[in-house]
Amino acid sequence: MRTRFAAGLTRPALLGAVVLAWAATASAHHSFTAEFDINKPITLTGAVTMVRWSNPHGWIYIDVKGEDGKVVNWAFETAAANALYRRGTRPEDFPIGTQVTIDGYLARNGTPTATSGKLTFAGGRTITIGAGAVAGEGNK
DSSP states (O other), X not given: OOOBOGGGOBHHHHHHHXXXXXXXXXXXXXXXXXXXXXXXXXXXXXXEEEEEOOSSOOEEEEEEEOXXXXXXXXXXXXXXXXXXXXXXXXXXXXXXXXXXXXXXXXETTSSSEEEEEEEEEXXXXXXXXXXXXXXXXXXX
């Protein structure tokens, strides 16, 4: 006799549904090279305007003043909130207006977006906020 689970599904059917749901979620996540260009490193300094502590990636936004005097708001993708917490980093570490320098790699789509690696505060303290192998050495 087969055991019936939710909505009358058998165990193999339920397992199949779970695997398909997981695969859909996994495929929605992007690869680094699809979105960012490892051949276009960037280092920008600016004031923090917003921090989004989220999954699968967080975001830190900074206003960067260009050579022409124009201010552009840049978005830097970070590691997931949980990963940042495990590294000892908290949203409170980035008060609005704080001057920071962020190393990363430009987005391929031409927008003021980059993935991040290392963030340096004005006093010289550095932390790794990036998600991947290009993210840096760790918090110092």
